[in-house]
Amino acid sequence: MAAVIARAVDDRETVAVGTLSPIPAAGVLLARSRHAPRARVIIINHEDCWPFHNGSKEFYDFAQRRKIDLFFLSGGQIDQFGNLNLITIGEHDHPKVRLPGGAGSAMLYYLAGRVMLFRADHTPRTFVERVDCVTSPGTSPPRVLRPGGPWKVVTPLAVFAFNRERGRLELESVHPGVSVAEVQSSTGFPLRSPGHVPTTSPPDEQDLAILRGPVRESVATLYPIFARTAFLAA
């Protein structure tokens, strides 16, 4: 997943990573070590990657000036229309699960140029036909100021691309060793794809060495448990 995220980063662009996002943090740091050395990398509250001096307010103000090209979001539920749910699962007034809340997602999903969604699991419970509560919609009518929106989704099984014209997620690739049928059985909506579904290219040896070495060390300052448990030895 981190390698897929790394490839999404273009050199010289501004890429930002918010809270509770260790995999995107690892991915953008990998990108900067490889093909995107001049990318401006912002990782919330990271000692070396946080250029702001006035809290998250300054970060949100920066985003509202449309200065973020690529951002990462997740959802307790994500549906085929790219809608995100970070509020409640089940009936809103008697929820089965109360999620942490939208925070800045309903602003960043509109104003960051490209938003890559990620989930560390891929189940029919999280990838649903329609979310129970729309914290942030995948698309908006022209009357709404919305320069940005969903672009891709990465999970442990596959990559989806968001088709803006159709307003739908489409299967872009399946990871090595994963079949389309397996992705379908783990997804709560019927998969659409433009035709033959290729295999995601895996990280190369150098990617793995960088991830397990300097990237692991750098994310450990923010995500000590992730750094201890998510990597194989260097």
Add this chain to the structure above:
Amino acid sequence: MPGHVGSDYETLRPDFKVITDPYSGKDVLLVPAITPDVSVIHALQADAAGNLILDEKEDDFLLAQASRAVVASAEEIVDADTLRRAPYGVRLSEIYVTALVPAPGGAHPTACRGRYGIDDAHITEYLRLAGSDDTFRDYLRCYVFDLKDHGAYLAEVGLGALAA
């Protein structure tokens, strides 16, 4: 507030209003300002007048501006001249500050820049005991009611060296 238009916030929060922005002609969501009665913030340093140096990563300045009253605790009280020369931090004038409490270790079990890190074992214990009213009473007994003062708390959580 940019974004948000077309989400379920519109129905969940009737106090949020969609209007047409007179400048761009686009729909935008208006959100009423939050005005807390009291905010409680923790400063890295303070002087006796209540001028503060706040962590740059926090939104305490915004919180203080929004609130009717501000109670600040401070890691350290220094003289006004030392505060003026502080190399790091957001400055908050004493005009916002209602009350100041000297409290070394006051951010525990969260971290305080340059002084102590996050106490993840304590937070894990807190989360476990906060799961029910009964066990939360145990937490309060152990860390609040049975300790005679703040110095005793710091000693209990392993930050005794910070006590004056």
